[in-house]
Amino acid sequence: MIPELTDTALDWRPLRASDLEPLAELIEAAEHLDDTAERHDLGQLRRTFVESATDPAEHAVVGWEGDSAIVYGWNHPRFENGRARVALAGVVHPGWRYDKLGRAIFAWQLSRAHAWYYSEGRDAGLSLEAYSDDHLGSRRRLYERNGFTPTRWLSDLHRDLTELDRLPDAVPPPVTLVPFRTELSEQVRLVHHAAFAHQWGAGPIPPEEWERSLRREAARPEWSWVALAGPQVVGYALNSLAPGGGRDGYAEGWTDRIGVHPDWRGSGIARALLRRSLDSFAEAGLDGAGLGADSTEQRLTLYESLGYRPSDTVIQYGRDAVSPRRARHTGS
Known part of the structure; x- marks a missing residue:
């Protein structure tokens, strides 16, 4: 049993390769209901699992009812530009969203991100990031309650080729x-x-x-x-x-x-x-063409002049969780 999740009614265990098929079914059900801009299939999950720079069993956990995956959280840690960064991904099955599982799994992810950072022993500072489609109000509120703020707006654009x-x-x-x-x-x-x-x-x-x-x-x-x-x-x-x-x-x-x-x-x-x-x-x-553009500061005029039209916007949320000690000592 994973200590941070003992108050829930599910069975919890680290993500294993044999879990990817039921996990794909969970994600498909959630993305269909949420009408998300990005969709994931079993092949993508397998590639992410195999190509992960860190062991998914240490950074991902799944909650089960019998043989059905109900909720998961998967952290993707990395060092970038001299700073530790962790991207947080996860979702709850549509039928279980009134049991506060989203809060529980997110709390575990935050705890796991800090544990990974301190285990690395590098005074790099830690930044967290998470993503939400702009129309998913409950997910955005979860991030904001935990101190995350919007940092970027990422727009998908499409055009027909007929x-x-x-x-x-x-x-x-x-x-x-x-x-x-x-x-x-x-x-x-x-x-x-x-x-x-x-x-x-x-x-x-x-x-x-x-x-x-x-x-x-x-x-x-x-x-x-x-x-x-x-x-x-x-x-x-x-x-x-x-x-x-x-x-x-x-x-x-x-x-x-x-x-x-x-x-x-x-x-x-x-x-x-x-x-x-x-x-x-x-x-x-x-049949068509598409691309993703950072619309935070960038105008989309070029793409729209070629027939592309915005369809979905994903918001990147961020939070600086740990500052480097050297920065605190120098007052910078």
């Missing part, structure tokens, strides 16, 4: 657009860092993590594009098949990452990369 006008790509010379090639990957990674160096929470992506993202099952390098100025990469659009692509008869291409080097912004490169991506999606026979 009436895609073919337009020329207007890029300034000497810029050219070329299909993504493996030998350009490291240059693209470095331009990505330059493009997002000042964005909230951004940090360097290690080469192995970058390459792993390009090799994942949904990735589609053949739909991706790079902007070159001579031999130098100055922009990129990395695309994939959206989660659940092809289910229910609708397949959507997704732009995972798009960026332009700061020295080349304002030249129409991002627009041209998106245009070429839309053409790739259409040529592959897809």
